[in-house]
Amino acid sequence: AQTVTQSQPEMSVQEAETVTLSCTYDTSESDYYLFWYKQPPSRQMILVIRQEAYKQQNATENRFSVNFQKAAKSFSLKISDSQLGDAAMYFCAYNTGANSKLTFGKGITLSVRP
Amino acid sequence: NAGVTQTPKFQVLKTGQSMTLQCAQDMNHEYMSWYRQDPGMGLRLIHYSVGAGITDQGEVPNGYNVSRSTTEDFPLRLLSAAPSQTSVYFCASSLGLGVEQFFGPGTRLTVL
Numbered sequence: 129a130q131t132v133t134q135s136q137p138e139m140s141v142q143e144a145e146t147v148t149l150s151c152t153y154d155t156s157e158s159d160y161y162l163f164w165y166k167q168p169p170s171r172q173m174i175l176v177i178r179q180e181a182y183k184q185q186n187a188t189e190n191r192f193s194v195n196f197q198k199a200a201k202s203f204s205l206k207i208s209d210s211q212l213g214d215a216a217m218y219f220c221a222y223n224t225g226a227n228s229k230l231t232f233g234k235g236i237t238l239s240v241r242p
Numbered sequence: 243n244a245g246v247t248q249t250p251k252f253q254v255l256k257t258g259q260s261m262t263l264q265c266a267q268d269m270n271h272e273y274m275s276w277y278r279q280d281p282g283m284g285l286r287l288i289h290y291s292v293g294a295g296i297t298d299q300g301e302v303p304n305g306y307n308v309s310r311s312t313t314e315d316f317p318l319r320l321l322s323a324a325p326s327q328t329s330v331y332f333c334a335s336s337l338g339l340g341v342e343q344f345f346g347p348g349t350r351l352t353v354l
Contacts, residue, residue, distance in 0.1 A: 161341075
């Protein structure tokens with residue numbers, strides 16, 4: 129069974145600084161999809177970024193980028209120029225692509241200091 | 243488009259009561275899922291559906307039933323509520339496999 133591990137329960141970053149959130153996963157599949165979702169206090173789940181495992185190039189969405197290391201099964205999220213609105217819980221998630229099941233990590237709470 | 247809608251937003255039940263959490267989407271998505279979110283546990287899949295008439299169990303299906311009679315609707319039934327089912331429930335839908343899942347706003351359920 130696939131597992132997703134987010135070992136840091138909490139992190140803090142100064143506004144305008146850069147922070148990296150860690151995620152590792154375990155799978156025997158060679159092709160799969162990885163996601164980072166953001167959950168602000170409103171509780172709404174929002175997709176931040178998506179990575180296809182067969183693509184070597186790291187995904188980027190504005191201030192958000194990933195460091196995808198397939199051999200190490202690592203998928204970290206880098207947030208540049210952190211803003212107060214980035215404060216939220218962030219979840220790493222995995223999907224095999226063979227079905228619609230998403231496996232989530234336990235999440236990390238990010239706080240942003242003004 | 244309303245996206246994914248869930249009702250109710252909040253609910254309090256007594257142990258043994260039954261209820262149905264409603265989920266609907268207007269994006270013509272084939273894939274729909276139910277997750278529960280508990281503190282320190284992330285989101286865990288309860289049941290999912292790959293199209294009308296087709297459902298399957300996820301990681302934590304016990305105590306829950308689902309059916310999918312239409313593409314739009316995917317209700318989740320609690321047969322006999324237990325305090326262990328106190329949680330926040332999310333419904334999600336997606337157009338295909340390996341793509342973004344769109345989540346509803348969630349239902350906070352408390353079972354006394």
